[in-house]
Amino acid sequence: MMGERVGDITGLREELILKSCKLAIKAHEKFPGKLYIYEKNRGSTEAVFAFAGSWLVDHWYSRKPFGETKVDASKFPSLRSIGRDEIALVNEAFSTRFEQLLIKSTLASEVEKAVSDRKQVVFTGHSSGGPMAILAAIWFLEKYVRPNIYQMHPYSVTFGSPLVGNRIFSHALRRENWGRYFINFVMRQDIVPRIMLAPISSTEEGLKLMHDFTSPKSQSFQHVPIGNSAAASAFFLSVMRNASSVASHAACNLMGCTNLLLETVSSFIELSPYRPLGTYIFCTGNGKLVVLDNPDAVLLLLFYCLQLSPEEQNAEFLHGIFRAHLVYESELQESLNMQNVIYIENLIDIPLSSDAGTNYAAATVNSALNDLGLSMKARLCLRAAGELEKQKLENQRRIGYYDAFRNQRDANDFNANVKRLELAGIWDEIMEMIKRYELPDGFECRKEWIELGTIFGRLVEPLNIANYYGHLKNEDTGPYMVKARPKRYRYTQRWREHAAMRHIGSSSETTFWAEVEELRTKPYSEVKDKVLRLEEQTFAWIRDGILGKDVLLDESTFTKWWRALPVRHKSGSCIASYLGN
């Protein structure tokens, strides 16, 4: 929990962190002249790309109230939940800015060069340059690391960055095991990382203020009497109020609140969708660094760290939260020298009251939490976040007895049928947990489960389909694929496709029979194209051994149906050789 160095925890050399910080702040100052800076250095084994921030409101929000949009699935195919097939949300203004950057600048080619020189790539950004660094790192991961073109993971290091994506965004990064390559430094009292928790209507003025206050070209650089400005105060209050809504709503859910009110009220007010991602390092302001990687805990900390104590309620405080955005370089220099690092891994056991702790470890954690200004209420919330994480692991362990799944091969007699239904029950339970995000983020990427799901689907789903059409349920409810396909097959198919980096819906061999049954009920002229597609797929599946040859036996539904197709079609069919004549 402590005594480690920042370099050990993050896997990134400390000089590199400092260098990134310097470059990031420099880049921000150069804007709008340059979109990013990259210092070419032949001898170095590292390539650091630093992105400029911007205070233009249009670069923060594309529309009311929060300006989020779905990520571009073609560029970021991993940014979704697999089973549910829910695409992550990203701040549209940030994402557009990044797209422009890719098109208009030489970034792509310079990165390509760095890759061919086998350099460690680092993307960095201060303020709204942070989101650019984060998106660039994901772009890199999708482009080079996932297809196994380049194995060295990139890093994204941000300083006082606003939030970029929603919870699916963060979930997807953790699932791919990429979370640790995203390192975010946040000054305890810097307001910028909290801005995205409030809607544009209440932060527009504030962004202009920030611009005047922080831009060296502005006349009022760091001299605005911001502590007494009504606009600054309104800005702070509204960010805090919205952050409070988001944090207490999250805390209620973490604490297992059962009151129906929570759900009703959530439909009346719009809460910010943005959530933190990756690893967060909070700077307490007196040289300590507190490291956390539980996204729920980080969200709660973003709010609770900024709460006031009675003695802080003055003009200096307000000035401080603006200034905090500008001191990263000096603060980091000092903190990295002191190496007073506290990595809070075990949230469940953090001390509750601010003066507790007889043993040394507890006292250290306690003093860090005190320096972050965490009340007992805040600490309780953090514990709840820890409990949820523990519960997810527990859920995973509970279903870990996959011996039960092993003997699912022969399935003919009465008892085997019972067994199969029991297994289906267990699968359904797993799917329900996945739907409610009650399993660890990485679950849908676990090889053994993808394999079990595939085997189970191939063995059992054809029987389900036969049963469905046998009882003419399609007349009651519609086609199997559209209306009745259980999650246990839909989700596992998507797992498989994601693992193999294939398109969604490209591997539906288990639903072969459903397709046959549907085509069977319709005249050939209506479904000609579909027949052709099915034949092509069938050809490939049989060739690759995915589909058993038993589908080609004389008495199979498939053969009977195919034989009844028009002669002209059959003679040109790619599977004619399989079926003979």
Place this chain on the structure above:
Amino acid sequence: MEAFESSEMLATFLASTPLLEESWKLCHHANTALVQNFVVNRVGEVTYVAFPAVQNIGGANSCSRDSVALGTAAEGVFTAFNRHDEGEEPVMVHAGLLQLFLALYNTQIFRDKMSELVNESKSLVFTGHSVGGAIASLSALWLLSSLPKTSISTAVFCITFGSPMLGNESLSRAILHERWGGNFYHVVGQHDIVPRLLFAPSSPFIPQLHSFYQSRHLSLTTPYHAQLAVQLSNENKTELFHTVLAGLEGNSRGVSDLERSPFWPFGSYMFCTDRGSICMDNATAIVKLLYLMLATGSPTSCIEDHLKYNEYVGRSCLQYLMRTSFTEGSSIESSYEAGIALALQSAGINSHDPVYGLAKDSLKMANQVGCRRNLNNAKLAVDLSKFTPLRAQIEWYKAFCDDSDDQMGYYDSFKRRSASKRGNKVNMNRFRLALFWDKVIEMLKTNQLPYDFHMQAKYVNGSQFYKLLVEPLEIAEYYRSGMHKKKGHYIEHGREKRFQIFDKWWKDRKVGEEENSPRSKFANLTQDSCFWGRVEEARDCIYKVASEMDMGRRLLLLEKIEMFEQYASRMIDRKEVSKDVIAKNSSYNLFVGEWRELKSHLQPWPLQFTSFQDGGNMVP
């Protein structure tokens, strides 16, 4: 997983949303601007409607404790509360408050404005202070029960400030059953006497209290009214305080029905104090806290707190800014205990108060009840999936019998089964499934499951499927063991209560557009689970006809058989029966044969009973 106490966190969440602040702003305006009926204000997507605390009471007696049945006193207005189960008390509301609402409801301006708002706004918040709060609740209830459930329509929410109690426990339960519990939110000041008043037997001072508040509200509007302010003597205040405290204490302990107040809270309550606020939804715990918090107050504070919502709301809405300091000792290590201690601090109950222990107990009780309900629900889902294989075995048994060479079908194979392993197994499954469903019904009765359990599609469909599949076996077993000779026919004398409950669930479910298209094949399961019971009764009638000498009774029997025949052929025409019904050797086909035979003997009296053919609607 360790439990957490979230009542304080929930209150923090609500106070940080604009809902609370905006509602109170409009209430305050309604109170001070001498608004006649109500005021409307739109903020972003949400429209607020506030009802003033000062109401022109006229003939309505809002001071007494009389209540009336909602279904009869306001017929056709609150459609959701019209039906009620036998043995349960009907939904009752305070007579005076209902009268006030109905007076408003019958005005053209109210009707016009409401239909305009429903069409124009996505979300509606009804709000009001004091009596205005009760009107807001009734308006929200009316709108909720009149909006169509299926279509996506306006979201309705109700926030009251210091509102008197409105209805009885049946109202509270009905609201939970409709899943509206989360739509009502009552803010109560620390010692405010008004929400507590109706727990006490009526006191001569209540009308006085009423005019006192009316004049205080009016005094806010003009200096002229301030001069006329009614005063309450200290003796009156003390008397009131003690009467209400005693009444509440009794009710919070659960006294005998005679002394019990007919009023009971519904929805959620937010208790506000100088130190914070907490929010709860367990009615028993709410009544306890109403009592325990008042016990820490005084005759003056209980009167004054009703007029202090401006301060309470203002403070709650800024609470997020400040760190919550915790002053009650520092040695707590359990998250759960710490959460409780924080909640009690926010409720203004200190560890040295005599009521501290009781308050702690009621918070814990509420937390456990909530958790257990969710836990039971989750566990039941797992249990249900474990029972699916038992059901599937019966299904396979059915398929086996229906396809077997003896052509008896499923019902008759089971009824006439000889000792076989397969038959025994199916019989065992029948028992175990019955036990499972009986357990579910028992848990529901004893309130251990979520309030809307009987509306969850999983259980409605599951129970229906169970009923269609297994009830024929129950009937077969009943006639096989000759129970009908001892107790009478199955449908009237032998049917388990659970099947009747499932009938009701199925009938009350939200029906989609499906299941109207004609079937092209016989149903998987006969859609009337009592079909075989009716077959047995009809066959019994045939036997009786032979020995019946009395012409009148004989005619009656023949009429019954005739009706059954029509019903059965209708079912078969529509393919609503499963193929076991028409199996060659099934009881139904035996009936058809016997009936044909009987009819041929009846030739001397040709078609005497054709006149009954139109009476076919007597069979369900």
